[in-house]
Amino acid sequence: MEQLLELFLSNGLRPLSLFADAADLEKKVTRSELTALLLLLLRGELTMSELAVQLGAPLSTLTSLAKRLEKKGLIARRPSPVDQRITLVDLTAEGRDMASRAKGMMAAYLKRIEDILTPEEMNQFFTLFIKVARAMQEGGSPEHAAAAKPAVRKITIED
Numbered sequence: 001m002e003q004l005l006e007l008f009l010s011n012g013l014r015p016l017s018l019f020a021d022a023a024d025l026e027k028k029v030t031r032s033e034l035t036a037l038l039l040l041l042l043r044g045e046l047t048m049s050e051l052a053v054q055l056g057a058p059l060s061t062l063t064s065l066a067k068r069l070e071k072k073g074l075i076a077r078r079p080s081p082v083d084q085r086i087t088l089v090d091l092t093a094e095g096r097d098m099a100s101r102a103k104g105m106m107a108a109y110l111k112r113i114e115d116i117l118t119p120e121e122m123n124q125f126f127t128l129f130i131k132v133a134r135a136m137q138e139g140g141s142p143e144h145a146a147a148a149k150p151a152v153r154k155i156t157i158e159d
Contacts, residue, residue, distance in 0.1 A: 025102055032057075033069055034102055037091065040075065041099035045090040047080070074098060 025034060032055070039054050040046060046054070052062040066089060069075040074095030080086035091099060117125060 025098065025105075029069070029072065029074070029098070033065060033074075034098075036062075036065060036069065037074060037095055037099040038102060040089065040091045041096060041103060045088050048077075048087045048089060051089055069095070 029037070036051060036055060039051065043054070048062055048066065049059060051066075052059045055062060055065075057065070066075060066077060070077055073092055075089055076092050077087050077089050080088050113125070114122060
C-alpha cells in the first residue's frame with residue numbers, strides 16, 4: 001500500500017480524487033492540502049522547499065497552502081535551528097489524524113483490489129500503473145510533448 005501511495009504522490013497524482021469517500025475529508029481541506037498532509041505523514045518533517053518540490057508546486061503557492069493548513073491547526077511551521085531562512089513544516093496531532101484517516105481510506109480500497117487479484121496480476125497491475133503514471137507525469141505522447149514546447153521564432157528587425 002505504501003508503495004502505491006508513494007507512486008501516486010511521486011508522480012504528481014492526487015490519489016484521493018479516485019475515492020468517493022474522500023468527499024467527507026474534502027469538506028475540511030482541499031485535495032492539494034490533503035496531498036500535502038499525506039506527504040508529511042509519509043516523509044516526516046520537510047522544509048517548505050522540499051514540500052513544494054514533492055507537490056510539484058511553486059514555493060509561493062505552497063506558502064499560501066501552508067498558511068491555510070496552519071490556520072486550520074493541521075500543520076506547524078517553524079524556523080530551522082540551523083538556518084533561520086529555512087522554514088520546517090510538520091503535522092500537528094490533528095493533521096496526523098486526518099492524514100492517517102485518508103491513508104486508511106486508500107488502504108481499504110487497495111485491499112479490495114488486492115483481494116480480487118492474484119499475486120501475478122498484482123505485479124502486472126503495479127507495472128501498468130507505473131507506466132500510466134509516468135505517461136501522465138510526462139504529459140502523454142511524444143507528439144503532445146513536442147507541441148507543448150514553444151517554438152523559437154526569428155524576428156527580423158528593420159533599421
